[in-house]
Amino acid sequence: MCARKPLMMLLLLLVIASYSSALKASNDFVVIANPQAGIDKMSKDEVINVYMGRNRKLTSGITAQPLDIATPLGEKANFYFVMVNKELSEISSYWARLLFSGQGSPPRQVSTAEQALEIVSTNKGAIAYIDRTKIDRRVKIIFDPARS
Template sequence: MCAAKFTMILLVFLAFASYSNALKASNDFVVIANPHSGIDRMSKDEVINVYMGRNRKLASGINAQPIDLENPLTEKANFYNVMVSKELSEISSYWARLMFSGQGSPPKQVSSTEQAIELVSSIKGAIAYVDRKKIDRRVKIVFDPLKS
């Protein structure tokens, strides 16, 4: 009986892990920019470098202002998992080290996709990752993980 319970618990755990990994691998986001940013496309490496603080300017020369969503259980976790294969705890540690050494600041945090879109539409150098179904004419897609 004990072995049967153990097997059942193991199967439930594996099913959950598989579901969790499927969520992490979701490419339902796009990276957006202001239409007047001077950039039409960004490579995956360019997006990563801006979000990880390695590049402080966009290719057009405008100061980059990356925007992070505060929702750590969905979009944010998915973005960092797909883009840099890191968990949010690893991203937090990364930024803690950079901030402590005075080498950078993490992306601006916003609480909603709508707020991210609003900021991107009003700030030339802002970029954000958002659900592809929620974008509108105020912004343009500069990176699509499904097309990279």
């Protein structure tokens, strides 16, 4: 029984270390839009409402087309954890219920941040979350969790 105690302590330390590193990376993303979308800023609640299907219009009146980066780990998991405090399994369940009831459809899935950048830069209604180091002149930041 005593041999298990050091193993349990080690596992606990690993969980704490991974959790603290996730917290450090939590605000490394920004939400971007096309410069022609007619919006300068969105609040956290407005971003959440678009991504959770509660509101499908941007404040400019353009139909919102939110993009999810399809990789289950990394940007997508971080975005939903920071924004709505939910794990990806909870988000999937949420969308399964809405799809089944015919009340909405989830954000469009893209493979990479580069693909998200390309779509946002050529589509006025598209918005996406990407790592802040990947933005370029084709898009503008409309929400920054580090500054909200």
